Amino acid sequence: MLHSIGVIGLGVMGRNIALNMASRQEDVAVYNYTRDLTDDLMAHNEGLPVHPYYEVADFVQSLARPRKIFVMVTAGSAIDSVIESLIPHLETGDIIMDGGNSHFHDTERRFDQLQQHGIEYIGVGVSGGEVGARTGPAIMPGGTKEAYEQVAPILTKIAAQVNGDPCCVYIGPKGAGHFVKMVHNGIEYADMQLIAEAYSFLRVRLGLDVEEIADVFASWNEGELKSYLIEITADILRKKDDETGLPLIDVILDQAGQKGTGKWTSMQSIDNGIASSIITEALFARYLSAVKEERVAAATVLGGPEARETLDKDVWIERIRQALYMGKIAAYAQGFTQYRTSSELYDWNLRLEEIALIFRGGCIIRADFLNVISEAFAKDESLANLMLAPYFADKVQDYQTALRQVVAESSLSGLAAPCLSTSLTYYDSYRTANSNANILQAQRDYFGAHTYARTDREGTFHTEWQ
Numbered sequence: 001m002l003h004s005i006g007v008i009g010l011g012v013m014g015r016n017i018a019l020n021m022a023s024r025q026e027d028v029a030v031y032n033y034t035r036d037l038t039d040d041l042m043a044h045n046e047g048l049p050v051h052p053y054y055e056v057a058d059f060v061q062s063l064a065r066p067r068k069i070f071v072m073v074t075a076g077s078a079i080d081s082v083i084e085s086l087i088p089h090l091e092t093g094d095i096i097m098d099g100g101n102s103h104f105h106d107t108e109r110r111f112d113q114l115q116q117h118g119i120e121y122i123g124v125g126v127s128g129g130e131v132g133a134r135t136g137p138a139i140m141p142g143g144t145k146e147a148y149e150q151v152a153p154i155l156t157k158i159a160a161q162v163n164g165d166p167c168c169v170y171i172g173p174k175g176a177g178h179f180v181k182m183v184h185n186g187i188e189y190a191d192m193q194l195i196a197e198a199y200s201f202l203r204v205r206l207g208l209d210v211e212e213i214a215d216v217f218a219s220w221n222e223g224e225l226k227s228y229l230i231e232i233t234a235d236i237l238r239k240k241d242d243e244t245g246l247p248l249i250d251v252i253l254d255q256a257g258q259k260g261t262g263k264w265t266s267m268q269s270i271d272n273g274i275a276s277s278i279i280t281e282a283l284f285a286r287y288l289s290a291v292k293e294e295r296v297a298a299a300t301v302l303g304g305p306e307a308r309e310t311l312d313k314d315v316w317i318e319r320i321r322q323a324l325y326m327g328k329i330a331a332y333a334q335g336f337t338q339y340r341t342s343s344e345l346y347d348w349n350l351r352l353e354e355i356a357l358i359f360r361g362g363c364i365i366r367a368d369f370l371n372v373i374s375e376a377f378a379k380d381e382s383l384a385n386l387m388l389a390p391y392f393a394d395k396v397q398d399y400q401t402a403l404r405q406v407v408a409e410s411s412l413s414g415l416a417a418p419c420l421s422t423s424l425t426y427y428d429s430y431r432t433a434n435s436n437a438n439i440l441q442a443q444r445d446y447f448g449a450h451t452y453a454r455t456d457r458e459g460t461f462h463t464e465w466q
Contacts, residue, residue, distance in 0.1 A: 002064040003029040003051060005154055007072065008082055009100075010037040013126070014072030016133035017099065020158045021070075022048035031059040060089040067094040068151055070124075075102045083110060092118030095147050099124045101261050104142075104175030104182060111143065111174045120147035123174070125181025127363035128160065136160035138363035139168035140184070140355075142177025160362025167361040172348040179268075179342065180355055183335050186265025186279040188365050189258070190331035190419055193282035195233055197417045198324045201406060205413050206313050210247040214238045220321055225328075227367030256286040265338070272345060274338050277426055278331045281418040304414030311409075322402035323420055329396060330423040332373060333386035340384075353377040385430065396427060403427075 006029040007018040014032075018041065022028045027049045032038045038052045053059035060067060067090060071082050079098055086096065096119060098107065107123035114121040125140030126133065139159045141148050148155075148170045159168035171177040202213045214237035221230045239248040262283045269276035288295070336352055343350035356374035360366055376389035383389055387396055407424050410417040429435070444450040446465045454461055 001027070003027045003062050004064055004068070005029070006031065006059055006063050006067070006069045008032070008059075008069060009071055009073035010041050011072065012130050013099070013133045015041045016130055017070060017072055017126075017158070018050055019046065019048060020134050020136070021154065022050045024157045026154060026157075027051070029053055029059055029062045031056065056085050057089050060086065065091070065094070066120075066150065067091075068097070068154070069095065070097045070099055072099045075100045075106075079106070079110070083114070087114075087117055087119070090117070090119050093120070095120040095122060095151060097122045097124045097141070097151060098178075099126045101181065101185070101259065102178050103264055104179040107142070107175035107178045120144060120150075122147055122151065123176075123178040124155070125171075125177045125184065127181060127184055127359075127365075129364065132160065132362045136167070136362050138358050138361060138366070139166075140171050140177040140180045140358060141168065142171045142173065142175055142179070144173065145170060162357075162361040165357070167358045167363070169351075169354045169358060171355070172343075172350055176346075176348045176350065179346075179348075180339065180350070182261050182264050182268070183338050184359065184363065184365060185261035186276065186282075186338075187331060187335040189262035189265075189282040189286070190278045190334075191227075191229055191328060191365055193285050193419045194278075194324055194327040194331065194423070195229055196285075197410075197420050198320050199233070199237075200415060201320055201410060201417070202317070204415055205409065206311060206316055208313070210237050210249060216317055220324075223321075224369060225321065225325055225367075227369075228364060229367075253292065254289055255292050256289045258283070258286050262286075265335075268342070269334075269338055272338075272342060274334075274341050275426065275429075276334045276338060277422045278327070278334055278419050281422045285416075285418050305412060308409075308413055316406075316409075319402040319405050322399040323406040326396055326399040326403045326427070327420050327423040328367075328369075329387060329392050330426050331419070333392075334426065336373070336377075336386050337384075351377075352381075352383075387427070387430065400424075400427065 004027045005021060007014055008031050010030060010032040018028050018030050029051050030038060030041060031053045035054060041050065042052050053062060071079065073079060073082055079100060079102060083096065096114065102123060111121045120143060122141050122143035126137050128137030136159055139155050141155060156166040156168045159166040171180050199213060202208045202216060214234050217230055217234035217237065221234060237247065237249055241248045241251050244251060262279065266276055266280040266283055339350050339352055339355060353374045356370045356377065360370045372391055373386060376386060376391065377383055386392055403420065403424050407417060407421050441452045445452050445462055449462055451460045451462045
């Protein structure tokens with residue numbers, strides 16, 4: 001009997017995707033470049049219909065036509081290598097799905113390459129980590145609509161389900177799926193950093209202990225901040241180290257890693273002239289965290305402000321909650337602005353209300369307020385910025401004072417809060433009808449004759465300033 005789908009790449013994500021498919025009545029062929037991962041999967045395949053192959057040709061020939069192959073290998077040259085190994089064995093109409101974190105430009109190049117061979121290529125954004133891959137991730141597929149419809153019965157079945165709806169819809173042509181996943185990861189960077197800054201304020205400025213902060217996050221997760229990241233932060237803070245008995249968070253080195261997708265989001269926004277300052281500050285915060293030795297040395301040389309008065313904990317916990325929520329609104333506004341602007345630039349016709357619904361389940365940034373984001377774009381497809389939607393406009397109006405207070409107190413206390421501060425700057429910059437950019441343009445014209453537009457009549461002008 002021929003298998004309904006094949007999975008190549010049996011690392012953590014690939015093996016769990018394969019088991020996810022098999023647990024949902026798919027008959028799955030698997031292949032890995034090295035035999036050890038295949039054998040390990042078969043030793044722990046939970047009695048599911050997973051079938052191992054050790055040669056690419058045998059693997060391909062075992063699949064029903066049109067062949068559907070899901071590739072879960074490291075982004076970059078490894079994907080190209082897998083594609084080259086598959087091409088000689090595939091036929092017109094066969095479908096390759098790339099479920100890794102590939103850059104969308106690479107996906108578009110591979111799409112064009114495979115179209116020449118009559119082979120369909122779908123760039124599939126997958127979010128949810130190891131657990132999501134096994135139980136149901138958020139899935140963002142991009143390619144031809146016709147190819148997607150052939151694999152949709154499988155993808156929608158293995159995706160996370162929210163109120164009976166799969167967290168998987170067709171995103172758009174070519175690299176659109178991987179683009180949406182890339183910006184999702186940028187939003188994730190910002191969301192995580194905002195939470196970290198709220199934790200720092202609670203710990204350093206308010207003097208709460210770790211267990212008290214865990215209780216705060218748990219209570220926040222019962223309200224409008226309810227989300228996966230808030231939930232797991234409470235869990236993280238309750239975890240004790242087996243060796244020392246200390247809160248585990250206190251023995252984890254303060255150096256954050258990153259795999260590049262947040263950087264790609266920032267670089268793409270710069271290339272396309274889109275403000276993504278909060279996402280970029282989150283990236284820079286990780287870069288600064290990496291220079292641990294320098295920071296330790298700097299702490300002995302560079303002084304901060306004098307100690308400030310004790311704050312009312314209950315009052316400030318609520319202010320931090322409001323500041324965090326407003327920061328999240330601003331960060332998501334930047335991410336969805338990048339979706340909207342890039343959709344127009346690349347003619348993708350991204351449906352922002354559907355993208356928000358995909359993120360409700362399975363993925364790392366899943367949160368209750370994504371329902372409200374979806375409703376905002378459903379009501380106004382031309383919405384220029386999420387903060388302009390009535391619900392969010394009211395929220396930022398109500399919460400801006402708390403954000404200002406938290407940012408000001410952080411600054412006066414010498415507590416770095418890059419994303420909270422940048423969220424406030426973004427809000428104030430966006431709501432400024434008449435900015436200081438006229439000074440910049442005058443300077444450009446003064447030293448470089450770059451010209452300027454006027455407020456009182458049409459045309460382009462230059463002044464002889466000297």
